[in-house]
Amino acid sequence: MAAVTVSIVRFGGSNCDRDAALALGSLDIDAEIVWHEDGLPEATDGIVIPGGFSYGDYLRAGAMAARSPIMDEVRALAEDGVPVLGVCNGAQIGSESGLTPGAFTTNRSARFQCEHVHLRVENADTPFTSAFTEGEVISLPIAHGEGRFEIEPRKLDAIRSDDRVLFRYCEADGTVTDVANPNGSTDNVAGVLGERETVAVLMPHPERATLDDIGASNGAGTDGAGVLRAFE
Amino acid sequence: MTAYTATVTVRLKHGVLDPEADQTRKALERLGFDLDGLRSADRFDIDLDADDARSARERADEMAERLLANPTIHDYDVDVVEAE
Numbered sequence: 001m002a003a004v005t006v007s008i009v010r011f012g013g014s015n016c017d018r019d020a021a022l023a024l025g026s027l028d029i030d031a032e033i034v035w036h037e038d039g040l041p042e043a044t045d046g047i048v049i050p051g052g053f054s055y056g057d058y059l060r061a062g063a064m065a066a067r068s069p070i071m072d073e074v075r076a077l078a079e080d081g082v083p084v085l086g087v088c089n090g091a092q093i094g095s096e097s098g099l100t101p102g103a104f105t106t107n108r109s110a111r112f113q114c115e116h117v118h119l120r121v122e123n124a125d126t127p128f129t130s131a132f133t134e135g136e137v138i139s140l141p142i143a144h145g146e147g148r149f150e151i152e153p154r155k156l157d158a159i160r161s162d163d164r165v166l167f168r169y170c171e172a173d174g175t176v177t178d179v180a181n182p183n184g185s186t187d188n189v190a191g192v193l194g195e196r197e198t199v200a201v202l203m204p205h206p207e208r209a210t211l212d213d214i215g216a217s218n219g220a221g222t223d224g225a226g227v228l229r230a231f232e
Numbered sequence: 233m234t235a236y237t238a239t240v241t242v243r244l245k246h247g248v249l250d251p252e253a254d255q256t257r258k259a260l261e262r263l264g265f266d267l268d269g270l271r272s273a274d275r276f277d278i279d280l281d282a283d284d285a286r287s288a289r290e291r292a293d294e295m296a297e298r299l300l301a302n303p304t305i306h307d308y309d310v311d312v313v314e315a316e
Binding site for chain 1: 300
């Protein structure tokens, strides 16, 4: 067992918490699911905010969970350099809470989309992407209705120049096109970093493409393991 | 203290894509309506007691800033009236 204990924050309506625990466990990363009202355990050395539909997506996806007391603890640990990863609804919570820039809102299609996507690694110099090289194309599944990344043009310029774009939706050969953009995200952005490179949110699901048996049977592959190795 | 109702209307900023409104417009067109555009908004009617209309507005503003609107994609406005 690795020394790191990852706390997976469960809200009412989280539904990828057990998947995240299983995926991290398969990588020999110690992880436990934490009910948000119980607060973070003292031994927390990493945090995953999992996917789901916290608070029924009321008001806006992630809006309620982002303002729950445990997020103050998450923000404090994030500022201390503890790695934090928000996935899908966790990404919406992360952006709503101000951990990361921009917002995730209704897909361009106005539909819930569940499919495999290709992602180009834009910055390989982070814990979440150190398993990859810059420009490498990986494949992960998405499953969301509100994954369209929106950000003011001025702030987009800022995060691009600060190298805070983590992944962009792309074709299998790495070309970034509008067709490869499943939800209409600004600049095809699929994942971004917070103020530190140890804080990241992304709409695709690494925990659904980590286990060998599942990845092989549903075509998801195991690229997600590279993202979750941030917690090793 | 006076009873007020603060109405907070939250809209997508100009230029931000609104796929739900687009689908609603299409559905209306399928029903035979002729329209040139449709925008959606969320409206919150908040009942509160305050010393005066200005302080009621300030509190509603803060509610919009901290929760009801997301500044990345939304504009909002606040109207305050004395409760009936």
